[in-house]
Amino acid sequence: MKKCVLVVGGAGYIGSHAAMALDAAGYDVLVFDNLSTGHAEFLRFGRFVEGDLADRAALDRVLTGGDIHAVMHFAAFINVGESTSDPGKYYRNNLASTLNLLEAVRDHGVDNFIFSSTCATYGTPLSLPLREDHPQNPINPYGRAKLAVEWMLRDFASAYGLRYCIMRYFNAAGAAPASLDARIGERHDPETHLIPLLLRAALRPGGEAEIFGTDYATRDGTCIRDYIHVCDLADAHVLAMERLAAGEPGTAFNLGNGRGFSVLELVGCVREVTGLPVRVRHSPRRPGDAEALIGDASRAVSELGWKPKFADLKAIVRSAYDWEKQLQSRTST
Ligand SMILES: NC(=O)c1ccc[n+]([C@@H]2O[C@H](COP(=O)([O-])OP(=O)(O)OC[C@H]3O[C@@H](n4cnc5c(N)ncnc54)[C@H](O)[C@@H]3O)[C@@H](O)[C@H]2O)c1
Numbered sequence: 001m002k003k004c005v006l007v008v009g010g011a012g013y014i015g016s017h018a019a020m021a022l023d024a025a026g027y028d029v030l031v032f033d034n035l036s037t038g039h040a041e042f043l044r045f046g047r048f049v050e051g052d053l054a055d056r057a058a059l060d061r062v063l064t065g066g067d068i069h070a071v072m073h074f075a076a077f078i079n080v081g082e083s084t085s086d087p088g089k090y091y092r093n094n095l096a097s098t099l100n101l102l103e104a105v106r107d108h109g110v111d112n113f114i115f116s117s118t119c120a121t122y123g124t125p126l127s128l129p130l131r132e133d134h135p136q137n138p139i140n141p142y143g144r145a146k147l148a149v150e151w152m153l154r155d156f157a158s159a160y161g162l163r164y165c166i167m168r169y170f171n172a173a174g175a176a177p178a179s180l181d182a183r184i185g186e187r188h189d190p191e192t193h194l195i196p197l198l199l200r201a202a203l204r205p206g207g208e209a210e211i212f213g214t215d216y217a218t219r220d221g222t223c224i225r226d227y228i229h230v231c232d233l234a235d236a237h238v239l240a241m242e243r244l245a246a247g248e249p250g251t252a253f254n255l256g257n258g259r260g261f262s263v264l265e266l267v268g269c270v271r272e273v274t275g276l277p278v279r280v281r282h283s284p285r286r287p288g289d290a291e292a293l294i295g296d297a298s299r300a301v302s303e304l305g306w307k308p309k310f311a312d313l314k315a316i317v318r319s320a321y322d323w324e325k326q327l328q329s330r331t332s333t
Contacts, residue, residue: 004029005071011043012033015075016038016044018072018233019045028046034051054097073098078188091145117168118169119170119226129296165250166250169255171226174231210283212289216291222262225261227261243304256294273317274321
């Protein structure tokens with residue numbers, strides 16, 4: 001019999017790709033999502049239960065229904081800027097609702113829990129590339145709520161024996177390759193991530209993307225980020241779950257490519273891949289943006305046997321471009 005994995009937030013960008021990877025790896029996928037920022041049309045792998053993490057009765061129903069082998073928790077609000085202006089929204093949904101989920105998981109005896117954390121838990125880097133043991137001093141409520149969940153997981157592990165893995169993503173990007181016809185990809189509203197914004201600037205008549213800060217102490221003055229393909233993230237989740245199930249102790253993994261690209265280098269890559277001009281407008285720095293974020297993911301490589309398949313930035317941008325063209329053609333008709 002197939003093992004059932006509950007994918008919380010599986011109607012969203014990264015969760016839907018994890019559902020696809022789990023399905024391909026032979027798991028029975030059960031998605032739980034309130035569709036607040038997710039998309040019904042991304043529910044293409046496994047079964048779906050609509051519900052909110054804040055609703056304990058809904059969680060009890062979904063966890064009672066089947067023999068759940070593991071929970072993967074992707075559900076969260078993700079807009080860092082909004083977390084600064086409306087912190088309560090983030091502490092309620094990303095922290096308090098996760099406590100609700102963890103208590104339900106504990107009460108229903110589910111052992112394995114994989115959590116979507118973020119490089120935003122590190123705050124301003126003291127050294128690069130960031131390793132998992134770098135001090136964690138997040139500089140916004142989004143990162144602080146994620147870090148608090150990390151601590152909750154450790155406390156639930158020592159009190160109740162929960163087995164957990166913490167996955168700290170760098171910048172998730174790209175989409176399932178067009179050849180798979182998965183019809184899932186990056187679709188946030190509002191979109192704040194640079195690759196889709198640059199692609200929209202390229203594809204839309206009169207389009208323009210805003211670049212925040214051109215006076216950083218970097219090679220061209222713009223911020224540097226580490227981009228990791230969403231399918232590689234999804235694969236790492238499956239590997240982490242299997243490692244946990246094999247009895248390995250809970251730990252945290254960075255998921256990035258270990259290479260930093262500046263905003264202007266990314267603009268150049270989008271121009272090259274699309275063959276289109278990309279108009280950009282230079283704006284002042286945004287408060288809270290770190291100058292450079294690059295991750296050292298060697299722990300995931302050595303302990304999980306993880307091998308990113310899309311390590312090349314052009315391959316990441318190409319898959320995002322294919323998705324964005326598909327999305328634009330559907331939303332403009
Ligand atoms: N996108 C990135 O670059 C990135 C980077 C680091 C970490 N992360 C983390 O990865 C996770 C997924 O991000 P994403 O980009 O796929 O976001 P997303 O908004 O596309 O997906 C989040 C999903 O969770 C659901 N959801 C939110 N609150 C819920 C609730 N209370 N109950 C039930 N469902 C709920 C939404 O409807 C949506 O389907 C998040 O936890 C995010 O913090 C993302």
